[in-house]
Structures are given as structure tokens and as C-alpha cells.
Amino acid sequence: MNARFSAMKKKIAFIINPMAGVRTKSFIPQHIHDELNRDLFDPTVAFTDYRGHGSLLARDFAAKGFDSVVAVGGDGTINEVARGLVQTSVSLGILPIGSGNGLARHLEIPMNMRKAIQMLNFSEEIFIDYGLVNQRPFFCTCGTGFDAYIAAEFAKGHRRGIVAYLEKIVKGYFAYHSENYRIIGKNIDFTTKTFLMTIANASQWGNNVYIAPKASVQDGRLDVSIMSNFPIIALPTLALQLFTKTISNDLFINTFRMSEITVFRPAPGPFHYDGEPYEEGKEINIRVVPAGLKVLVKKRF
Template sequence: MHTKTNILFIINPISGGRGKLRIPDFIDKYLDKEKFNANFVFTEYVGHASELADEAASKNFDVIVAAGGDGTINEVATKVLKHNIVLGVLPLGSGNGLARFLNIPKNLRHAILAINAFKVDRIDTAEFNNKCFFNLAGMGFDAHLSSAFSKDKKRGLAGYVKLGFQEVFNYKAEQYLISIDGIDYKRKAFAVSVANSSQYGNDVYISPNASVKDGLLDVCIIKPFSILKLPVLSYIMLKGTAETSDMIEIIRGKNIKIQREHAGPVHVDGEPLQMGAEIEINISPLSLKVIVP
């Protein structure tokens, strides 16, 4: 008699703006009971997924599945990494940047079948001033926007776009001193994103050739531009042509330090945070075990 794998599904009931209360029944229907003992738990507040994952890892759960968006994945993966167990992902967020990169199906049944197949791969993880990130982190306009958006209660894509248009007219590019593997770059930038994977989510590519398996981070510097070129920038990101665009400079490396003019907002896997003027970013190659199709 082989022993079953203990698996915990941590479900964010509000990610992606859809109700999730029937998800456990759905998972139960398709999950392989010969292989897994499944447990389900719903998160109730920001940071809860992290606490639940920490607790589960110390109670001999071997696999923890984040059922939610990039924020839920970040909380769960941070603890999975710490305890060296296996991460599963059911992409239920609005953007699903990392899940898209790993080709985890958006279709829930297919994503569960991928968990049944249990193919485990390893991916790079990174730290942004000691806070783990798996997809993207950064500062500048997008961080400013996330920060403003988190204070705005009318959430949703339409609200985000509307706010973006209001803010983009007033936002001023800032000076950054960026050190990448010992080489210094002085840049004025509209935004600086550090990419482990290639996209923000929703197939918006900041660094089309980024890989979570190359041991490198892509520092993507969006240069200051005239507001008339905003549609061009959007098109570049949707088409995945940032590598060849003169609006974005991409420099790859392992150890990165960024000094900006003052403390302020940053975003780490989509979560808005406040950090100091100096930021240190490192990568840990192939450090996270994750189930992939």
C-alpha cells in the first residue's frame, strides 16, 4: 500500500472577482483520490494564505496549492520555498502572470488534471529587499498606480484603466542609479521592473525573453516618453516586442541594487508596498519546486 500525498488547497475566495465557494467540490470531483489526501481552506484576509501555508508545512503537508491570483501565489510560494515542499497552482486571479508563463491551464479541470499527473519542475525565485517574488517586482509608474489603485475602492479593470489615464499625465519620470553585477547604470525612467518571468499577466509582456529557469533577472527600464507614445508602449507590451523597442531597455543580471530619489511605492508580484530609497534584489536559481503540465 503506497502512502498518499497530503495536499492542501488554499483558496482565495475573492481573487479575480469571482465567487469560489463551490471550488472544493469541483476539485474533489477531478482530483486523483488514489494519490492524494486533499484538504481545503479559504483565506479571509491579506496575509492569511501565508499563515495557512506555514502552518500546513509544519503539519506534514507535502504539496500546497495556491488557488488564486499572483498575490495568493506569492504568499503560498514564499512559505513553500522556506519549507522546501512542492507548490501547485490553480490560476484563479485576473492576471495570472506566473501561471501563464508555466503554461498552467486557465481551465480549472485541466489545471487539476495537471496536478494529478504530478510533474514537478524547479524554477528561480528572487528577493526584493528580502521580500520574495516569483513573477515581477518594480517601481516607478506602475508601482505608483498600484498604490493609488489600492486606495481606490472601485476596483476592476475599467477602474484601473481610468485611474491610469488620470495619473499618467501627472507622473514625472525619476532618476535611478542601477547596479547590475557590479556595473553601474544611471537612468532616468518612467518605470523600472525586475522580471523573473516574462509578463505582468493577461499576456502583457514586459520582458518577452525572460525565463524562470535561466538564473537571471531582467531589469526592464521604461524610458521617459511623450504621452502621445502611450498607445505605442501598450502595443509593444501586448505584442511582446519589448526586446527590440527603443522605449524599453532590458539588462540581465543576478545581483541588482537600485537607488532612487526617495522612499515610496513599489510592487512585488502585484502587491503594492512602501520601501526605502535603496533596494537590493537577488535571485536563487531553481530553488522552488512547482507542479507544471
Template sequence: MSKRTRIRFIINPTSGTNSRVDVAARIREHLDERKYVHDIMYTTHAGHAPELAHQAANEGIEVVVAVGGDGTVNEVARGLLKTETALAILPKGSGNGLARHLKIPMALEGAMRVINQRNVITIDSGEINQHPFFTTAGIGFDAYISSVFAGNKKRGLQTYVELVMKEVLSYKHLPVKASINGKSLETDCYVMAFANAAQYGNNAYIAPTADIQDGLLDVCLVRRLDLVKALNLSYCMLTKQLANPDSAEYFKTERVTVQTEEDIMYHADGEYLGKAREFEVKMVPLSLKVLVP
């Protein structure tokens, strides 16, 4: 019998809306124990998952599974960057942006089949002010929504959409200075999204042409937003199309710098990180191993 692969599941017990499901029992039910020997750890606080993931990599564990939403996936992936340990995902959140981009099934049984197949690729990651991200980061409106959503007791897609609809036309753009592909740009900024993957989550595609292995950021700049532009942008995000040029502009680049005269909010993978006036966003090519179908 060949040596079994060591795999560790890191579970965020607060992720998802169905907390009654015994995830550990279902993992044991569907894991191919001919291939794997597993253990399970639970996060107890924000910032715990990177520690657990980094510990697993140091122990030489070959696969670490993030069981949770986008925040849990980001934390586990941060702990595995530039190591030989591969990330796997059991989606259990409301957005599941990286899992959806990688075409990992949303149902546990399907995601476990991906794990049992153990097909490993290497993908890019990004950094915004040295904070890693794997799907998207951004400044402006999407970061503002992330800050409001983080403080909301209700979770899920419906709550997120309700917040966007409530705030989208009242949020004000700010002037920024940016450098993209070595060219200076002075512009209004309603939102500037930096995409490694194509979507935020929930199949909302902010950068439909993004390639997670090309070493490039896909930048989506919305200078100003009115009702017509908002409808066009929303339709295109839901249909995986590029928005009209008067609604959004797109760039591909390895690095972006942005300066503002006022503090502006920013996020990474939907996690609100605070405010700043200077930003450096860059790619870290082929820096994370991950299991995919």
C-alpha cells in the first residue's frame, strides 16, 4: 500500500448559515482514506487560521483545507503562501469567490471529490499594502460596502445586495492619482478594483478576463457612477461581460500605485482593512499551490 497523504482541515465554526450540519462527520464520510490520513482543527478567533495553516506547512503536511467562507480561505491561503503545502477549499460562505473561480463545487460532496482527485496547480496571489489577496482587492465603494457588511449582524447574499442597493448612489467619488503600466493617471474614483480572479463571489464578475496564472492584475476603474452606469455595470457583472467604456475602464498590469488627498477605504477578498492615502498593489506570481477539478 502506498504512503497516504497527510491532510488537515481547518474549520471556521462560524462560517455559513447552516451551523447544525456536522461538517467533521461529513468529511469523514466522503474522504478517501486510502489516499489520505487526516486531522481537523477549529479556529477560535480572527487571525487564527493563518497560524494553523503556517504550522501545518512547517509540519510538512501536504494539503490544508479551508472550511469556511472567503475570509477563512484568505487566512488559510496566507499561511500557505510560497510553501509546498497545497490549499484545498470546502466552500461554506456566502460569496466563495476563489472556489467559484476555480470551479470547485459548492456542495460538500462535490468539493470532497476534488480533494480526493488531488489535482494540484499553482496560482498567483496579490498584495495590497503588503496584505495578501487571492480574488480581489479594492479601494472606494466596494471597500465601503465591506466595512458596512462586516458590522452587520445579518450575513448572506441578500443582505449584501440590500446594502449595495441602499448605498450605491449616495457614495461619493474621490480624486486619486494612479500609476498603471508606468503611466500617470489623475482621475475621479468611485471604485478601483484589483482582480487576480475574475469575480468577487456569487458569480459577480468584476474582471471577466482575469487569469489567475498570468502574473497580471486586472484593474477595473469606475470614475463616477449614476443610475444608468450602475445598471450597465450590474448587468455586465452578472453576465460575465466587460462594461461599456463610459461605465468602467479596464487595465492589465503587474503593479499599481495610488495616492489620494483624503483617507479612502480598502479591502482584500472582501475583508475591510481600514483607510489609507497611499496604496501599492502588486502581483506575486505562482505563489500558492491549490487543488482544483
């Protein structure tokens, strides 16, 4: 009887990024032990050792027949783990401990660690979209311009959290220079001088900063937000609109939905996917992959 019951348990792996966020991670395995329902799950815990390790671990757990793999970290960690699970039957879980936690917040996953683990006990699987930027997967947002510049500056620093991020934004405003971009997609072809461009699968950058308030991870489309240059006197209003889900009403923002766009710019430069900065070329293709990832969320009924 016990052997049959054990065979019914779901195999679940937790991949912990020890560098994510600002808190110590030593308590997490104990929280998993305390809060996870052992009648439902047979857990395994692993820590990442280097950048990209999360993807390798996720693929390995998927190959070993695990039912779910949980990313324990921020949006960058989620990206690594999810990349190893796309187009498989293995579901992604999230325990958010990053600086912004944009995708977790969009999916209404608790920010409290114990509550997030408890949610797994009462979760269900849904399929969500993800994006590809020159074949590189992203799950929350990607972009170029000022937000990519800030992502690169933030990665250089040693401080994390919303205060450090806001400091980078204020200082960066005076150092960053806008560029011209040509955007081509179905029924569109235009050139614009752009302060920032975000392509969103989910609604926010993180920390409840909503760059695409109406974005859905299940509509088969990406929300494109293009912000033009604005005077510094407009900054408080823009900040308020980002936090109150009204940024799409601003005169400096142009928003539209597409399943695929191609962006052309004068020269290679900074780009980011899920807040992770890197150098991208002059031609950037971004498209959505509908229902390509299975995710654990709070059971609705």
C-alpha cells in the first residue's frame, strides 16, 4: 500500500539561485521541508553554481521524469529554469526571491516564501506564452533603450532592491541618449526616436511597476510599449502612472499588440531579456510562442 501511494507522489525539484535577491538562502530548504505537503510531493533540492546552470539542471530533471521544477530566485533565474522546460510536459513552479519578481507578481504568486510553498500544495497547471528575441527565450519582458541601459548598470552594481534600482534610473536619465529605431510588423512600418522600448509578455517589469498593464500571458500576443523623450518635470507623473497601471494613457507612450515585430537600429548595443542585460545586434526579431510553457499557479476553483 505504501509503495503504491509513494508512486502516486509527484516528483518536484527546487532549483535555488544562491545569488538572487538580497536575502540569505540557507533557510529555504528547511521552509520547503516544513511547508510542502509530502503526501503530494517527493522533493529534491539543488543549488546553481554559475550563470546558465539553472537551464542545465532543469533539462536534467525533465529528462529524469520529474513532474515539476521550481525556480527559486528572480526573473533571471526563472528565465534559466524555464528555458530548460519549454515545449515539455514538465511544469514550472516559482518561489520569488529576486529584486523585482515581475512574472511571479503577474501570476499572483505570494512574495512570502512560506506562503509561496504552501500555494504549491493547492496549485494547478496552466499554459502560458513566452517570447523569443532572436531565438533567445524570455518570459516576462525584454527591451532596448533606457531600460536595457539601466539593466546593464544595475548588473554592474553590488546593491539590489527597489531603492538601488530607482537610484540607477535617476542617475541614468541624465547619462542616456535616445536612438532611432525602425519597427516592422504586420501592417506597421515606422521609424521613431525612442527613449525606451519594452516588449512585454507579462504586465510589469517587477516591484509592481506596470509598463504593460493590459498584457496577458495567455493571449498569443506581446504588448509593445515605446516611450519617447520626455522632460524631467514629467518624471513624477510617469512614475505614478507606472505604479497605478495607467502608463498607457500617457502622451509620451505609444502601445500596441503584435505577435511578431522586427526592430532595426543604427548599431549593436544593450538589450535585456527578463532583466538580464547583454549585447544584441542591429536587427532584432521578437515573436511570441503561444502556450509553450506549463506553469503552476494558485488553483482557481
